[in-house]
Amino acid sequence: MNNEDLFKNIIGHSKEYGFIFQSSEIYDGLSAAYDYAQMGVELKKNIRDYWWKAMVQLNENIVGLDAAIFMHPTTWKASGHVDAFNDPLIDNKDSKKRYRADVLIEEYMAKIDQKILKEVVKAAKRFGESFDEDQFMATNPNVLRNVEKKEEIRKRFVEALENDDLADVRQLIIDLEIACPISGSKNWTEVRQFNLMFATEMGAMAEGASTVYLRPETAQGIFVNYLNVQKTGRMKIPFGIAQTGKAFRNEIVARQFIFRMREFEQMEMQFFVKPGTELDWFEKWKEKRLAWHEAMGLGNEKYRFHAHDKLAHYANAAFDIEFDFPFGFKELEGIHSRTDFDLTQHEKFSGKKLQYFDPEENKSYVPYVVETSIGLDRTVLAVLSASYQEEELEGGTSRVVLKIPPFLAPVKLAILPLVKKDGLPEKAMEIFNQLRFDHNIIYEEKDSIGKRYRRQDAIGTPYCITIDHDTLTDNAVTLRDRDTMQQERVPIEKLSQIVEEKVGIKKVLESIG
Ligand code: GAP
Numbered sequence: 001m002n003n004e005d006l007f008k009n010i011i012g013h014s015k016e017y018g019f020i021f022q023s024s025e026i027y028d029g030l031s032a033a034y035d036y037a038q039m040g041v042e043l044k045k046n047i048r049d050y051w052w053k054a055m056v057q058l059n060e061n062i063v064g065l066d067a068a069i070f071m072h073p074t075t076w077k078a079s080g081h082v083d084a085f086n087d088p089l090i091d092n093k094d095s096k097k098r099y100r101a102d103v104l105i106e107e108y109m110a111k112i113d114q115k116i117l118k119e120v121v122k123a124a125k126r127f128g129e130s131f132d133e134d135q136f137m138a139t140n141p142n143v144l145r146n147v148e149k150k151e152e153i154r155k156r157f158v159e160a161l162e163n164d165d166l167a168d169v170r171q172l173i174i175d176l177e178i179a180c181p182i183s184g185s186k187n188w189t190e191v192r193q194f195n196l197m198f199a200t201e202m203g204a205m206a207e208g209a210s211t212v213y214l215r216p217e218t219a220q221g222i223f224v225n226y227l228n229v230q231k232t233g234r235m236k237i238p239f240g241i242a243q244t245g246k247a248f249r250n251e252i253v254a255r256q257f258i259f260r261m262r263e264f265e266q267m268e269m270q271f272f273v274k275p276g277t278e279l280d281w282f283e284k285w286k287e288k289r290l291a292w293h294e295a296m297g298l299g300n301e302k303y304r305f306h307a308h309d310k311l312a313h314y315a316n317a318a319f320d321i322e323f324d325f326p327f328g329f330k331e332l333e334g335i336h337s338r339t340d341f342d343l344t345q346h347e348k349f350s351g352k353k354l355q356y357f358d359p360e361e362n363k364s365y366v367p368y369v370v371e372t373s374i375g376l377d378r379t380v381l382a383v384l385s386a387s388y389q390e391e392e393l394e395g396g397t398s399r400v401v402l403k404i405p406p407f408l409a410p411v412k413l414a415i416l417p418l419v420k421k422d423g424l425p426e427k428a429m430e431i432f433n434q435l436r437f438d439h440n441i442i443y444e445e446k447d448s449i450g451k452r453y454r455r456q457d458a459i460g461t462p463y464c465i466t467i468d469h470d471t472l473t474d475n476a477v478t479l480r481d482r483d484t485m486q487q488e489r490v491p492i493e494k495l496s497q498i499v500e501e502k503v504g505i506k507k508v509l510e511s512i513g
């Protein structure tokens with residue numbers, strides 16, 4: 001199956017099994033807005049909890065915050081979002097479709113990468129064991145030509161963006177002969193900047209109302225509260241403030257399911273450090289965040305670092321952690337060294353001092369900030385895409401299984417009486433009532449046991465226990481493993497401990513703690 005079909009199947013499966021629905025579906029949906037249903041909301045919550053525990057619980061110098069979505073409008077003037085939170089957009093005159101100019105160029109460069117990869121795969125096949133990839137990359141004329149071409153495009157593109165030269169961004173699209181995927185034409189408008197913030201009015205009276213924005217990032221809520229938290233929490237630098245919550249961006253091109261939404265959730269942490277130490281902390285947080293991702297067990301090869309081509313106005317270093325989604329490697333998390341930009345801007349615009357008194361140095365200064373910023377919805381998509389598998393089974397049957405890491409699975413355990421009679425449901429309910437205080441578990445008695453197993457596989461339940469006639473005499477049940485489909489007999493009295501070991505978050509936290 002190709003990746004496009006795979007992605008379609010993941011989206012279909014997410015709907016069919018109650019993970020994610022299109023927002024306002026009965027009105028034909030609202031573009032780039034999604035609702036998390038009964039399974040999706042549990043998965044999302046478990047990922048959020050994992051992040052929160054790793055950040056706040058495991059780091060004694062990081063505390064949490066939950067700031068309001070609405071903030072004083074001057075916040076966004078100070079942060080630069082009113083003037084500079086733009087994407088360059090371009091329209092195709094024939095299809096009337098709107099695109100992000102930078103994305104058109106990036107996709108063109110990604111196609112060159114694919115060509116290079118094809119050459120490498122072909123050569124690896126031809127040369128077999130003796131293939132030396134480094135040597136091939138350094139000498140093959142096709143590869144060298146493509147690498148050079150991509151580098152030239154990249155250089156011109158970055159220069160045009162840095163100089164805010166939108167005419168040259170357009171010219172680059174024309175020179176590369178990029179066509180609209182819908183109309184196939186190269187009939188492009190000028191490139192214009194488009195501000196991504198949603199604005200609304202606060203206050204009932206038109207005259208007295210002021211324009212407020214739905215926050216485009218959660219970070220600013222942390223910056224404006226940093227000194228309050230530091231003082232009331234008696235925090236000493238270095239320290240961090242973590243927050244999860246909704247952010248809103250009027251994305252020009254919103255596609256790829258929950259990858260790019262207009263309403264989404266971020267999990268951000270700002271780490272306040274002594275000026276001059278920020279790049280060391282930046283390196284530490286890069287490694288720590290990668291370890292957090294890897295500990296989920298989706299496969300280390302699915303992650304890579306990507307240095308930003310163009311640094312944001314506030315950053316002196318920036319890396320993304322990219323994930324191998326079905327549509328290729330794309331940004332999942334950003335790690336940014338934001339200098340003292342935000343705090344000094346807020347000092348300037350508010351007229352309030354935001355300096356920290358450092359008792360060790362005996363002086364006051366504005367701290368520097370290293371930020372880690374991850375999209376919760378993108379992490380849900382990463383987990384779903386890596387977990388989704390269509391398997392052929394012995395006997396010509398097949399199953400769709402979500403091999404979600406057990407500690408993140410929406411339902412940890414399904415309790416299934418083999419039949420709906422002979423006292424088995426009562427025994428099963430007894431076990432259900434014993435275990436439901438520890439984990440999110442479900443009880444199911446409808447349909448054949450085989451059908452029930454398939455349904456649990458499809459929602460990613462890592463373990464099922466079956467209560468059969470022997471249970472009534474030997475006080476043991478059958479524990480079935482979702483991934484291997486192996487079954488073992490375990491005593492009821494040991495269930496709680498066994499299940500905790502298999503699905504608990506503790507060992508994952510210990511591995512990164
Ligand atoms: N405070 C820094 C900041 O907001 P960002 O790179 O713009 O940085 C951080 O966003 C993360 O938020 C991204 O890595 C991505 O996971 C997520 N994100 C950004 N825009 C998104 C969107 N439209 N839909 C879903 N997730 C998004």
